[in-house]
Amino acid sequence: MVLASEITPTVELIGITKAYPGVVANSDIHLTLLPGEVHSLLGENGAGKSTLIGILSGMVQPDAGEIRINGKTVRIHSPRDALERGIGTVYQHSLLVPTLTVLDNLLLGVDQGWKLGREMAMARLHELATLLDVEIDPSSIVGDLALGQRQQVEIVRALWRGEGVLILDEPTSMLTPQGAEKLVQVVRRLVSKGLAVVFITHKLSEALDLGDRVTVLRRGKIVGEVTPDELHNKSRLQVTDEVLKMIFGEKSDASQGTSATQLSDTAGETFRVDHVSVKGDGPHPVLDEVSFALKRGEILGIAGIDGNGQKELAEVLAGQRRVDNGEIILEDLSIQHLSIAARQAKGLRYVTDDRHGEGMVGPLSIALNVVLKRVGEAPFWRWSFVRHGAIREFARKLINDHDVRTPHEEVAISTLSGGNMQKVILARELALAPQVVVYNKPTYGLDARTTAIVLARIADQARAGVTTVFISTELSEIVAICHRVAVMYRGQLSEPISVRPGIELQLGALMTGSTAV
Amino acid sequence: MNGLFSELFISSLVSGGVIAGIPLIYAGLGEAISERAGVLNVGLEGMMLGGAYGGFVGALHFQSTWFGLMCGGLTGMVISLLMVVLCVRLNSNQIVVGIAITLGAEGVTALLHGAIYGDSYPRVPTAHPYAIPLLSEIPIIGPGFFNHHVSAYFAVACVFFVSWVLKSTGIGLSIKAAGDQPHALEAAGGGVHRTRTIAVLSTGLLAGLGGAFIVLVGAGLFVPFVTNGKGFIAIVLAMLVRGRVKWIIVASVLFGMSLSLTTALQLAGVDVPIDLVLMLPFVLIIVVLFAFGRRSYLPAALALPYDREQR
Numbered sequence: 001m002v003l004a005s006e007i008t009p010t011v012e013l014i015g016i017t018k019a020y021p022g023v024v025a026n027s028d029i030h031l032t033l034l035p036g037e038v039h040s041l042l043g044e045n046g047a048g049k050s051t052l053i054g055i056l057s058g059m060v061q062p063d064a065g066e067i068r069i070n071g072k073t074v075r076i077h078s079p080r081d082a083l084e085r086g087i088g089t090v091y092q093h094s095l096l097v098p099t100l101t102v103l104d105n106l107l108l109g110v111d112q113g114w115k116l117g118r119e120m121a122m123a124r125l126h127e128l129a130t131l132l133d134v135e136i137d138p139s140s141i142v143g144d145l146a147l148g149q150r151q152q153v154e155i156v157r158a159l160w161r162g163e164g165v166l167i168l169d170e171p172t173s174m175l176t177p178q179g180a181e182k183l184v185q186v187v188r189r190l191v192s193k194g195l196a197v198v199f200i201t202h203k204l205s206e207a208l209d210l211g212d213r214v215t216v217l218r219r220g221k222i223v224g225e226v227t228p229d230e231l232h233n234k235s236r237l238q239v240t241d242e243v244l245k246m247i248f249g250e251k252s253d254a255s256q257g258t259s260a261t262q263l264s265d266t267a268g269e270t271f272r273v274d275h276v277s278v279k280g281d282g283p284h285p286v287l288d289e290v291s292f293a294l295k296r297g298e299i300l301g302i303a304g305i306d307g308n309g310q311k312e313l314a315e316v317l318a319g320q321r322r323v324d325n326g327e328i329i330l331e332d333l334s335i336q337h338l339s340i341a342a343r344q345a346k347g348l349r350y351v352t353d354d355r356h357g358e359g360m361v362g363p364l365s366i367a368l369n370v371v372l373k374r375v376g377e378a379p380f381w382r383w384s385f386v387r388h389g390a391i392r393e394f395a396r397k398l399i400n401d402h403d404v405r406t407p408h409e410e411v412a413i414s415t416l417s418g419g420n421m422q423k424v425i426l427a428r429e430l431a432l433a434p435q436v437v438v439y440n441k442p443t444y445g446l447d448a449r450t451t452a453i454v455l456a457r458i459a460d461q462a463r464a465g466v467t468t469v470f471i472s473t474e475l476s477e478i479v480a481i482c483h484r485v486a487v488m489y490r491g492q493l494s495e496p497i498s499v500r501p502g503i504e505l506q507l508g509a510l511m512t513g514s515t516a517v
Numbered sequence: 518m519n520g521l522f523s524e525l526f527i528s529s530l531v532s533g534g535v536i537a538g539i540p541l542i543y544a545g546l547g548e549a550i551s552e553r554a555g556v557l558n559v560g561l562e563g564m565m566l567g568g569a570y571g572g573f574v575g576a577l578h579f580q581s582t583w584f585g586l587m588c589g590g591l592t593g594m595v596i597s598l599l600m601v602v603l604c605v606r607l608n609s610n611q612i613v614v615g616i617a618i619t620l621g622a623e624g625v626t627a628l629l630h631g632a633i634y635g636d637s638y639p640r641v642p643t644a645h646p647y648a649i650p651l652l653s654e655i656p657i658i659g660p661g662f663f664n665h666h667v668s669a670y671f672a673v674a675c676v677f678f679v680s681w682v683l684k685s686t687g688i689g690l691s692i693k694a695a696g697d698q699p700h701a702l703e704a705a706g707g708g709v710h711r712t713r714t715i716a717v718l719s720t721g722l723l724a725g726l727g728g729a730f731i732v733l734v735g736a737g738l739f740v741p742f743v744t745n746g747k748g749f750i751a752i753v754l755a756m757l758v759r760g761r762v763k764w765i766i767v768a769s770v771l772f773g774m775s776l777s778l779t780t781a782l783q784l785a786g787v788d789v790p791i792d793l794v795l796m797l798p799f800v801l802i803i804v805v806l807f808a809f810g811r812r813s814y815l816p817a818a819l820a821l822p823y824d825r826e827q828r
């Protein structure tokens with residue numbers, strides 16, 4: 001094995017610092033990327049990973065620090081600059097133009113000349129496709145491609161102007177297991193050709209699987225590193241434990257389960273959905289005679305592959321979508337004709353999966369977002385005047401109770417990390433002693449620790465008597481906190497069954513429709 | 518009603534439709550470029566009006582239609598520079614700036630015209646038509662379509678040229694990306710601000726040409742507010758063609774015909790209240806928006822300022 005000090009690092013970051021108003025995103029970061037090595041960057045949401053990539057890729061300018069490429073000090077002024085120095089980035093959210101073809105997307109920004117050099121581009125595409133060992137049709141429209149293929153196009157584009165460093169930002173978050181497998185192959189191929197790959201993730205197992213070296217970020221600082229030697233010589237369990245401590249600090253409670261508590265037999269039925277159907281635009285109904293009944297304090301998990309009517313069910317329950325047939329009964333009262341506001345007044349709350357769209361108004365402050373569903377109510381409004389003092393006080397209390405990481409309650413909610421946004425939304429929905437709460441994928445996009453916090457909170461609420469509908473695509477979460485589970489498949493809901501160990505296989509069969517519903 | 522089908526009515530409708538439609542082609546094409554690049558240019562009317570006045574002064578000064586058109590295009594471009602600085606570089610609200618440009622241009626051109634030419638109302642030199650051989654000899658519609666000043670044919674050529682640029686050149690690609698997914702353009706190493714600047718300046722040039730055409734080829738003299746809402750009609754046209762710029766030609770001529778209906782009806786001896794006919798293009802716009810508006814294609818990043826570090 002060659003000692004690291006004998007090789008010129010492809011990229012060195014020395015003392016990189018970047019501060020945003022109220023938050024230091026990167027503080028004195030030292031990072032070395034070596035050729036032929038996959039370097040995993042691990043950290044929770046908001047640890048500063050995105051800012052660091054931004055700096056490397058030229059999107060963000062650091063406040064202080066030095067960047068060296070192949071031993072020479074440089075400034076990366078723009079993304080173009082970075083690309084020309086051989087640093088290419090594949091972003092978490094696709095940065096391809098969906099309306100253009102693959103080839104045109106690759107030509108974008110490269111060829112500023114008068115006539116496009118489509119022939120030369122074809123040759124380069126072929127060259128890189130061979131390097132990656134993938135097949136890419138240059139004339140297909142990007143919007144029509146599967147996500148895995150789009151990502152291959154993005155990798156090709158990142159390497160288009162030179163193959164030095166490839167930065168992959170949460171590259172597996174949108175992929176199927178097969179797609180992720182292919183990605184691993186591609187990455188392995190690239191490092192074998194001498195590229196340096198930066199692999200950013202918040203999933204610990206991936207970081208260890210793919211990385212030759214692992215660096216952990218927490219709150220903008222590097223808090224630890226696992227060297228290739230350590231990865232080789234220590235047991236997986238040992239390394240996992242060490243890294244967990246780095247990520248979460250000394251007290252690591254992320255892996256702790258929150259299993260459902262026993263329901264008392266005397267609990268009365270409180271929420272019933274009776275043969276609810278919604279026609280929808282297509283030939284098949286989006287909801288087809290959905291029925292279930294819940295006792296007080298019960299958590300019903302609704303599993304299923306995305307797009308089988310879960311979202312529609314959630315919206316029907318919340319009052320955002322009209323029921324064509326059937327009944328929704330809350331405490332002996334038929335509510336399917338009530339408005340959203342009237343249902344909220346009856347104690348029915350909804351936590352949307354569309355955190356950024358329906359869940360909040362991004363540019364408004366946290367304080368205003370927590371009273372978003374209570375406009376006009378005392379004590380936040382009096383004689384239709386806003387009482388900012390009362391609102392701020394309320395927001396401060398929620399921020400405190402729910403451990404939201406923010407400088408103060410007046411910052412725009414869109415500046416928070418995903419996990420903190422979700423904490424604010426949960427705090428808002430749970431503040432007014434709810435009867436029934438409908439959650440639609442409440443942990444989507446959250447890191448392991450925040451997920452655990454959110455699940456624990458949902459279980460706590462149920463223990464306190466809140467009836468819960470928990471829609472999720474993650475079976476492990478459903479098994480962890482639900483009493484019963486039903487599966488949505490093509491608008492139909494299976495008979496709810498009690499959660500017991502080893503139920504996943506049975507659920508999986510229901511999810512794919514391979515057994516009769 | 519026999520007058521409605523007379524040769525005179527049809528040929529004057531076609532001819533008038535082309536004359537009224539050409540400014541819409543210029544301006545609509547300009548707007549289409551801006552919109553594809555993600556800039557909603559509400560100041561189009563103002564740029565046309567500026568071009569109309571600039572073209573008028575240029576044509577009077579040089580006693581030449583061509584110099585007039587050039588001056589008109591340049592004036593439009595200079596006005597669009599305002600939009601570039603405020604909206605593209607400083608990220609101001611595009612709609613507010615656009616309205617300001619229109620209102621400002623209305624005021625300034627009326628004031629200048631009143632102060633300098635208010636008493637005399639001078640006429641610009643006549644723009645001589647060029648009849649395209651053979652085509653202009655087609656009976657009834659031939660002269661209406663193919664006997665115009667060369668700048669009318671140039672407008673059509675511009676449409677085909679822009680259509681080619683959007684499809685086959687680097688700048689065309691950048692323009693489409695700047696409107697649909699500007700972060701992608703930037704990440705690919707292109708410049709969103711630079712691309713949008715080029716697009717907006719082209720819009721100014723084309724709108725200015727359109728305005729100058731109204732005065733130099735159509736009316737023959739400048740009067741305040743001579744564009745009379747054509748800029749706004751062009752904005753609607755650009756949205757309706759959904760990025761397929763060649764359709765601007767058809768849409769513009771159709772709207773031009775409805776604009777020129779008054780004259781044609783008078784020539785044909787049909788007595789319809791003028792106010793009713795003048796309303797027609799705008800009624801048509803509303804009807805068309807009702808019918809097709811929901812399907813109109815707009816780039817995803819239209820009217821959104823671009824800030825690199827913000828996502």
